[in-house]
Amino acid sequence: MWGHSRYQHFTMEKLSVQHSQERLNKRVQLALPVRVTCRDSENRPVLEMACTYDISSSGARLTGLRSAKQEGEIIAIERGRNNKTFCRIVWIGGPDSELRGQIGIECAEPGRMMWEMELSQVEEIYDPILRENQTRAANLSVSKVDGNRRRLQRFPLTGMAELSGVGPNSRQLQGGLKDLSETGCLVVSSHAPAPGTGVKVTLNIANYQLAMKGMVRHADPGLGMGIEFQEIRKGDRQLLQYLMRKLTENQFEESFQFAAGQEPALLQSPRP
Numbered sequence: 001m002w003g004h005s006r007y008q009h010f011t012m013e014k015l016s017v018q019h020s021q022e023r024l025n026k027r028v029q030l031a032l033p034v035r036v037t038c039r040d041s042e043n044r045p046v047l048e049m050a051c052t053y054d055i056s057s058s059g060a061r062l063t064g065l066r067s068a069k070q071e072g073e074i075i076a077i078e079r080g081r082n083n084k085t086f087c088r089i090v091w092i093g094g095p096d097s098e099l100r101g102q103i104g105i106e107c108a109e110p111g112r113m114m115w116e117m118e119l120s121q122v123e124e125i126y127d128p129i130l131r132e133n134q135t136r137a138a139n140l141s142v143s144k145v146d147g148n149r150r151r152l153q154r155f156p157l158t159g160m161a162e163l164s165g166v167g168p169n170s171r172q173l174q175g176g177l178k179d180l181s182e183t184g185c186l187v188v189s190s191h192a193p194a195p196g197t198g199v200k201v202t203l204n205i206a207n208y209q210l211a212m213k214g215m216v217r218h219a220d221p222g223l224g225m226g227i228e229f230q231e232i233r234k235g236d237r238q239l240l241q242y243l244m245r246k247l248t249e250n251q252f253e254e255s256f257q258f259a260a261g262q263e264p265a266l267l268q269s270p271r272p
Helices: 002-025 116-121 130-139 144-152 237-259
Strands: 033-039 045-056 059-063 074-078 084-092 102-107 126-128 155-166 171-180 184-188 198-205 208-220 224-233
Touching (some): 045 116, 171 224, 184 198, 208 237
Antiparallel strands (some): 033 074, 045 059, 084 102, 126 224, 155 171, 155 198, 171 184, 184 224, 198 208
């Protein structure tokens, strides 16, 4: 009886750790009004209203904030009474990019968890990826060859990948991201799940994070695992489109330099 009780305690403790980890990695698309205090050029406080586009335990995406000037700037986020958090701006969407009007922020207070109540009440939602690509392909006005190149070409880049839902015990894995396309990625990890395994993969590229659900199509402990995306987290579609466009532009610039007899530039993880 004692042995069963001890096992039950261990199981509940393990589940608690898993649930805590899932909450830390959770990002949900949710519009919440917030008060934001920035500083003007003379270091005077400027109060402005904004709205979240999505939220996570460590930050958010904001829309409608006009006073933000540069990455690294510290701003104060207030929601309700006596609820102020200092955050750092990590990226600002360009006026001509898919992220225009959006700003990425992260909590600047160590150990502080943001939006805990909201995250406990709202679940992540995922949209299908393949159906979206098929619909978009039918409406493309570009040539078939160019369209296939844009949708299917993989680009090498540096980043980190977190995998969950691997195997019967939902083992958490981490690995290096080696390449990315609109429909999949290659991840190198010490453990390679069997082909056909369903996974949730969270990608951390520069200051951006996005999550997909998919399936391991091929796996080799030395070469990595190829993951085919099937669903994308709601709100992350713009991030993926932005990253793919920047990777395409970087490759074009690299090819142009090579054709002109210049040393090709190294492909780096895109930043806003």
